[in-house]
Amino acid sequence: MNEAATSAAAPANAMIDMFHVEKWYGDFQALTDINLSVRKGEKIVLCGPSGSGKSTLIRCINHLEGYQKGEIRVGGTRLGDDARTIDAVRREVGMVFQHFNLFPHMTVLQNCMLAPMRSLGVGKAQAEATARELLQRVRIAEQAEKYPAQLSGGQQQRVAIARALCMKPKVMLFDEPTSALDPEMVKEVLDTMIALAEEGMTMICVTHEMGFARQVADRVIFMAGGAIVEEAPPEAFFSAPRHERTRKFLGEILQKH
């Protein structure tokens, strides 16, 4: 292993470290020299125009996408191409998707119990207790016996959050969690995410919800063309963006709201 070569300057309390990560789809470069360090408990909001690589970036963190160059470390584990490190990382990292991706043939409760039982080896009773507790926390406990299709979009997304939390992850990745929702359901999901942030979860959120970014983010990162263009605390990011592309993007995004 050539670990020492690239991973020199990782801060001690770093949860996620990306060093010079590059990714191509054939000839198209999807990510260019991504360097990102996320401390424990930090909340990052990733934004940028569509196709800017923000989803690709977070999908690399739990290896839903591979990358060709650079290095990613999650909680000290260097993410390689082997099943062992991928598995180790995925157990620490929860993910919430734009389209929820709940398992339609299982009840809400079964959705939440499956992964802890299968991949952590938790007993059935314990898995159920955890699932019910977390469903309670996302305020949807009374729907536990229903199937996903019987719930509204906002409810489904809250179940998806609870399902990810049942694995007791150290990091949560959110990939446009409110983009597929009707406007009136956005708030219930954001409120759930805000509550999670207040409990100290380390979070990386790809979202265009700038109100959420202002309220919760420690840093806002703007991406374009597969690269990180600008990175700043929310006040500075929104009041004094340094780059022209950021200003243009913010102009377009804020106009809509």
Add this chain to the structure above:
Amino acid sequence: MGEAEFLFLLTGLKWTVLLSLVGFIGGGVFGLAVALLRTSGIAPLERGTASYIALFQGTPLLMQLFVVYYGLALIGLKLDAWVAVAIGFTLHASAYLGEIWRGSIEAVPKGQTEAAKALSLHYLSRMKDVILPQAIRISLPATVGFLVQLIKGTSLAAIVGFTELTRAGNIISNQTFKPLLVFGIVGILYFLICWPLSLYGAHLERRMATASR
């Protein structure tokens, strides 16, 4: 046509049912393996199973049975008729069921696999708990349709000496000179095993559709 002749037909029916069961079970087990290899993402395995499917979908079942029984005997591998037919039907059914299930596995939205991976579910659990239950539901109409075809296809086993239902009908018809009556009864017997299967398939489809609602 007397009682003895009718009993003879029923003996034929017994063989038809047994041959179908062999095809179902062998085809089910190996067909699942084919479907899993075909979607494994490992290029040589995918190509290998794709060729296998192409070969067995592209040639008549009659020829396949012929090759397994007489062809293997020519190269010195003398198989019992039962074994030959079991192998023949299993190979045939595995190719078709493998292809049907490959399609259904691929029809399950990609997000399901991604969610399962993100939850660190390993391959076995991803397939058994997440993908296959959904794929089976998608594949049900085509699977039942193929099984019904297979039941009727067992008549081809007559060429290697099986007196299954169709051949039994043929024999009785030649003895009694009442082909219309005999084959009418044969047809009814086929219908009586195929139709309930179709009904059961439709019932399963409805039940699964309600469960996912």
